[in-house]
Amino acid sequence: MILVYVLLALLMLGILITVHEWGHFMAARLTKIPVREFAIGFGPLIKTWQSKKYETKFSIRAIPAGGYCAFYGENSPDDKEDEDPRTMDPFPVWRRLYGENSPDDKEDEDPSAMRRFPVWRRLVTVLMGPGMNFILAFVVAFGFYWATGIPRIDEYGPMRIVEVAPGSAAEQAGLLPGDLVLSVNGTDASGLSADGSTYRMIELTSAYQAGDEAMSLRIKRGEEELTLPITPVYSAETDRMMMGVTIEPVILAESVVHLTLPQAAGYAFDLCVREGKAIIEALYNTISTGANLDQMSGTVGVIKIVAETTRDYQLEGYLSLLVMISVNLGLVNLLPIPGLDGSQVILLLIEAVRRKPLPRKVESAITMVGFAALMMLFVVLTYHDISNIVMGR
Numbered sequence: 001m002i003l004v005y006v007l008l009a010l011l012m013l014g015i016l017i018t019v020h021e022w023g024h025f026m027a028a029r030l031t032k033i034p035v036r037e038f039a040i041g042f043g044p045l046i047k048t049w050q051s052k053k054y055e056t057k058f059s060i061r062a063i064p065a066g067g068y069c070a071f072y073g074e075n076s077p078d079d080k081e082d083e084d085p086r087t088m089d090p091f092p093v094w095r096r097l098y099g100e101n102s103p104d105d106k107e108d109e110d111p112s113a114m115r116r117f118p119v120w121r122r123l124v125t126v127l128m129g130p131g132m133n134f135i136l137a138f139v140v141a142f143g144f145y146w147a148t149g150i151p152r153i154d155e156y157g158p159m160r161i162v163e164v165a166p167g168s169a170a171e172q173a174g175l176l177p178g179d180l181v182l183s184v185n186g187t188d189a190s191g192l193s194a195d196g197s198t199y200r201m202i203e204l205t206s207a208y209q210a211g212d213e214a215m216s217l218r219i220k221r222g223e224e225e226l227t228l229p230i231t232p233v234y235s236a237e238t239d240r241m242m243m244g245v246t247i248e249p250v251i252l253a254e255s256v257v258h259l260t261l262p263q264a265a266g267y268a269f270d271l272c273v274r275e276g277k278a279i280i281e282a283l284y285n286t287i288s289t290g291a292n293l294d295q296m297s298g299t300v301g302v303i304k305i306v307a308e309t310t311r312d313y314q315l316e317g318y319l320s321l322l323v324m325i326s327v328n329l330g331l332v333n334l335l336p337i338p339g340l341d342g343s344q345v346i347l348l349l350i351e352a353v354r355r356k357p358l359p360r361k362v363e364s365a366i367t368m369v370g371f372a373a374l375m376m377l378f379v380v381l382t383y384h385d386i387s388n389i390v391m392g393r
Contacts, residue, residue, distance in 0.1 A: 002307065008318065009306035011064060013299070014041065016133065016326055018067040020333070023132025024125055025069045029054075031121035034112040037070040055112075072112035119352045126344045133330030134272065137323045141268035144319050149258040150267065156191040157250035158182050158220070159201045168244020173230035175245060176221065183218040191249075199249060208232050208241050275327045283331075300382055304389065338370020 018040050025038050034055060041061035048059040114122060161179040164170045181189050184204035193203040208215055214229040232241035259267065302325065309317040334342040343366070351357045 002311070005307035005310045006303060008310055009303040012306055012318070012322055012325070013302070014064040014066060016136070016322070016329055019132050019136045019326075020129045020329065021067045021069040023128035023130070023135075026132075027125040027128035028069070028071070031117070031124055033114055033117050033121055033125055034072050035069060036072045037068075039070075040064070040067045042066045042068065071114035115357070119348050123345065123348045123352075126341050126348065129341050130330040130333045133326045133333070137272050137275070137326040137330070138268050140319055140326070141271045141323050142264050144316075145259055145267045146261065146264035148316075149256040151254050152257045153249075153251050153254045155251075155253040156199075157252045158190045159199060159247045160250055161245050162248050163246040165244035165246075169230055169233050169242070170244045173217070173228050173243075175217075175219070175228065175230070175243075178221070180220040180250065181217055181247070182220055182225070185216050186218075199247070201247065205232065205243060206240065210234060210241070271323065272327055275324050276331060279324075279328050279331050283335075299378075300386060300389070337374070338367045339374055340370075343367075343370065 021038070025035055028035050036055075037057045037059060039059045039061055041064045043061050043063040046060045046062055048057060050057050114125075158180045161170075161175055161177055161181065163177055164175055181201050183189050184201060187204055189201040189204055191200050192198070193200050205215065214231045217228050217230055219226050219228060230243060232243050234240070235242040306318070306321050306325075309321055313320075333340050334345070336342045336346050347358065347363065347366075357363070
């Protein structure tokens with residue numbers, strides 16, 4: 001069965017990349033920039049056909065985890081073998097930046113070449129790639145919320161201790177993960193507070209003041225009930241008294257609330273915004289402090305995560321990851337890194353200000369340096385992913 005989940009993960013990557021390239025393709029059509037080839041997948045050619053209305057060649061290739069949109073003035077994967085090897089580009093994803101004809105080429109340059117079209121048209125074409133990833137994330141989230149609704153908790157039970165912080169008041173009191181907190185100082189700690197704004201346990205423990213007598217927690221551990229004294233400690237970080245535990249409620253009863261179309265759209269939009277903020281924060285922390293570098297994953301790691309999540313959480317887990325990765329792909333592609341769409345946006349804006357493109361040699365140098373850095377990162381992350389798999393992590 002794990003092979004099925006791996007294939008589903010590869011399919012997800014193929015969908016995400018194809019939708020990204022579809023955004024470039026549709027924007028090019030709308031702005032009347034000719035498209036030379038649109039491919040689903042990469043690698044050996046399976047089937048190809050020519051558009052009757054346009055000059056675009058469509059193709060389906062053997063490996064479904066990708067795709068590309070090639071413009072005139074760029075090299076095609078089916079170019080003849082005797083083509084000048086200095087102009088060959090085996091990585092179609094980079095072609096739009098440095099595979100085009102140079103502004104210094106002869107005046108008989110192909111009039112269909114992308115570089116000959118106005119900057120605004122090319123800018124729209126470039127931006128619609130990431131844009132389609134955002135749209136895909138929203139559409140998938142919207143469809144899921146509208147079809148399944150959202151769970152509503154009708155009755156809460158006691159709070160369960162999930163984690164006990166080392167050296168905390170909870171650890172000193174003898175609390176353990178899995179304990180159920182039944183009461184605090186003799187008052188039932190189950191469910192929500194009277195106004196429904198927080199959990200009753202948090203409301204009761206938050207009333208503790210420095211100098212008060214130790215609180216008495218009645219807990220259930222397995223089939224045994226215990227009473228433990230605990231003295232919370234002030235935390236300057238949160239500006240309140242803390243026991244040092246992570247808790248979650250025991251859910252006794254729940255139901256499903258079906259959403260209207262506007263409600264589903266609102267939930268989908270909020271989810272995409274939350275995912276986007278989390279990704280931006282993670283990127284900022286990684287760049288500024290180097291945090292979470294050991295948790296970065298390459299393609300192999302992503303496939304492993306998708307396969308395992310799909311195995312454990314089925315369709316819901318698969319679609320949740322599709323939304324998250326689609327937002328991630330859209331945002332990462334907007335980074336001003338040579339070889340990504342963000343760098344093309346910067347170069348196009350510079351061209352708009354200068355009223356002419358940068359010299360071909362400058363663009364090529366910028367691109368090749370960025371390309372080399374990205375390839376090195378790809379190799380490092382792949383090695384890291386494979387090492388984790390071998391070590392069983």
